[in-house]
Amino acid sequence: MAIDEQKNNPLHGKTLEFILKQLVWHYGWEELGILVKIACFNNNPTMNSSLKFLRKTDWARKKVERLYLNTFH
Numbered sequence: 001m002a003i004d005e006q007k008n009n010p011l012h013g014k015t016l017e018f019i020l021k022q023l024v025w026h027y028g029w030e031e032l033g034i035l036v037k038i039a040c041f042n043n044n045p046t047m048n049s050s051l052k053f054l055r056k057t058d059w060a061r062k063k064v065e066r067l068y069l070n071t072f073h
Contacts (some may be wrong), residue, residue, distance in 0.1 A: 010073050011065055016054055019068045020047065026071060036063050 011019070023032055024047070033041035038060050040053040054061045 010069060014068075016061065016064075017047070017051055019064060020050060020054070022072065023064065023068055035067055036060070038063075 027035065029041060029045040033045070038053070038057075040050045054064060
């Protein structure tokens with residue numbers, strides 16, 4: 001991906017951990033689990049277990065990134 005393309009990417013420079021922390025701060029785990037229906041948000045959620053799942057599960061990461069953009073941009 002070219003640098004010019006990254007300039008217009010609103011997620012550029014934001015780590016998955018940063019995105020998830022912002023969403024948890026804004027919504028809390030319970031509401032986040034309602035908005036993004038994945039087990040790691042609904043069954044004893046932790047930051048580490050959620051990040052581990054999101055890093056290896058592309059469709060779930062995309063849902064979280066979309067929610068972040070819809071919430072903060």
